[in-house]
Amino acid sequence: MxxxxxxxxxxxxxxxxxxxxxxxHLLKLTGTFYCQSRLSAPWGITIPGFPEVMSFAVVIGGHAWLRVGEDAPFEIRKGDLVLMTNSAPINLFSDPGAQLMTLEDLPIRKVTELYETVEFGGGGAACSIMYGLARLDHASSPMLMALLPDVLKIDPWEEDAGSWLQGTLQFIAREARELRPGGETVITRLADVVVIEAIRRWLIGSPDADRxxxxxxxxxxxxxxxxxxxxxxxxxxxxxxxxxxxxxxxxxxxxxxxxxxxxxxxxxxxxxxxxxxxxxxxxxxxxxxxxxxxxxxxxxxxxxxxxxxxxxxxxxxxxxxxxxxxxxxxx
The missing domain is CATH 1.10.10.60 (Homeodomain-like)
Known part of the structure; x- marks a missing residue:
C-alpha cells in the first residue's frame, strides 16, 4: 500500500x-514504415487498413488517384500530402480504370526493416509516391485521433514560394530520386516532420479543430x-x-x-x-x-x-x- x-x-x-x-509538445511518430514507389501508367495498388495506425502519401512527382475506404476517389498531384487517420483500406492508381494489385504482390525491394522501394507499371506516364504508416506516440493520441478528419490533404504549393514545407518536400523528392547513402534516414526523418506539421496546421487553421x-x-x-x-x-x-x-x-x-x-x-x-x-x-x-x-x-x-x-x-x-x-x- x-x-x-x-x-x-x-x-x-x-x-x-x-x-x-x-x-x-511531445507529439511524435513511432513504428513508422515507408515505401518509396516509382510507378508508370497504368498501375494500381490496394493497401489494407491497420488499427490505431495512420497512413499518409506524399506525391513526389506526377499525379495519381486516391480512394479511402468506400469514398469517391480524388486526384493528387506533385507536392500534395494526404494524411488518412481512420484505418480504412486505401487504393492508389494511375486512373480510375486501372487494375489493382495488392501490396504484397508488388516487386518490393527492402532497404531497411522500415524502408522499402518498389518500381512497377505499364511503362506510361511516370509517378512517384512515398507511402507511409505511423502511430502517434503521445498519451493524448487516442483523443487527438478521434477528432482528426478521416482524410487531411495539404497542398504546400498554395503557399508563398520558398516556404519551409515546400522546401522540405522538394528535398525529400531529391533524396528519393537519387537515394544516396543514408538517404532513407534523411527521408524518414523529414517525412515525420512533414506529417506532424500537417496535424499542426489542421489544429491551428480548421474550424473543426475547435471542439x-x-x-x-x-x-x-x-x-x-x-x-x-x-x-x-x-x-x-x-x-x-x-x-x-x-x-x-x-x-x-x-x-x-x-x-x-x-x-x-x-x-x-x-x-x-x-x-x-x-x-x-x-x-x-x-x-x-x-x-x-x-x-x-x-x-x-x-x-x-x-x-x-x-x-x-x-x-x-x-x-x-x-x-x-x-x-x-x-x-
Missing amino acids: TEPHVPNPSLLAQPVGDPLGEIL GWLKAARDPQIGRVIVAIHRDPAADWSVEALAQVAGMSRSAFAARFTSLVGTPAMQYLAEWRMNLARRRLRETALPIATIAADLGYQSEPAFNRAFKRVFGTTPGQARRTATLRESTPLP
Missing part, C-alpha cells in the same frame, strides 16, 4: 500560456486543469483540488469541464492515467506494480481493475499484445 500523492502546490503558480501547445477535447485544451481555465493533470497524473486529485487550479467553484468547474471535454473531470483523470499506463507497458519493462504506484494507485489490484474498466483487458494481457505487435514490423 502506497501513500497518496498530494498535488504539487507549485502547479497552482506555474504559468500556462498555451495549454494545447504544452499538451502536444471537444481540443476546445477544452484551449480554454484558459479548463486548459490549465488539463495541463495540471498531465504534469502530475499521480497526484491524489479531487474535484475540489482541480476546481482550485481552475480558479472556479466546485460546481461551476464540474459542469464546465464535462460540457467542454465530454466526460467528468475524474473520469478524464482515470483515462489519462490509463493511456500513460498503456504506453509504459508497451515501451518499458517496468513491473506492473511500479507503473501502478507511479500513476497514483495505492495497490496493484486497484490499478488492474481501473485498466480493465477502460480497455477491457488486463495490464498483463495488454503488455503481451503490445510486445507481439511491436515485434512485428508494419508491412
Whole structure:
C-alpha cells in the first residue's frame, strides 16, 4: 500500500500560456514504415487498413488517384500530402480504370526493416509516391485521433514560394530520386516532420479543430486543469483540488469541464492515467506494480481493475499484445 500523492502546490503558480501547445509538445511518430514507389501508367495498388495506425502519401512527382475506404476517389498531384487517420483500406492508381494489385504482390525491394522501394507499371506516364504508416506516440493520441478528419490533404504549393514545407518536400523528392547513402534516414526523418506539421496546421487553421477535447485544451481555465493533470497524473486529485487550479467553484468547474471535454473531470483523470499506463507497458519493462504506484494507485489490484474498466483487458494481457505487435514490423 502506497501513500497518496498530494498535488504539487507549485502547479497552482506555474504559468500556462498555451495549454494545447504544452499538451502536444511531445507529439511524435513511432513504428513508422515507408515505401518509396516509382510507378508508370497504368498501375494500381490496394493497401489494407491497420488499427490505431495512420497512413499518409506524399506525391513526389506526377499525379495519381486516391480512394479511402468506400469514398469517391480524388486526384493528387506533385507536392500534395494526404494524411488518412481512420484505418480504412486505401487504393492508389494511375486512373480510375486501372487494375489493382495488392501490396504484397508488388516487386518490393527492402532497404531497411522500415524502408522499402518498389518500381512497377505499364511503362506510361511516370509517378512517384512515398507511402507511409505511423502511430502517434503521445498519451493524448487516442483523443487527438478521434477528432482528426478521416482524410487531411495539404497542398504546400498554395503557399508563398520558398516556404519551409515546400522546401522540405522538394528535398525529400531529391533524396528519393537519387537515394544516396543514408538517404532513407534523411527521408524518414523529414517525412515525420512533414506529417506532424500537417496535424499542426489542421489544429491551428480548421474550424473543426475547435471542439471537444481540443476546445477544452484551449480554454484558459479548463486548459490549465488539463495541463495540471498531465504534469502530475499521480497526484491524489479531487474535484475540489482541480476546481482550485481552475480558479472556479466546485460546481461551476464540474459542469464546465464535462460540457467542454465530454466526460467528468475524474473520469478524464482515470483515462489519462490509463493511456500513460498503456504506453509504459508497451515501451518499458517496468513491473506492473511500479507503473501502478507511479500513476497514483495505492495497490496493484486497484490499478488492474481501473485498466480493465477502460480497455477491457488486463495490464498483463495488454503488455503481451503490445510486445507481439511491436515485434512485428508494419508491412
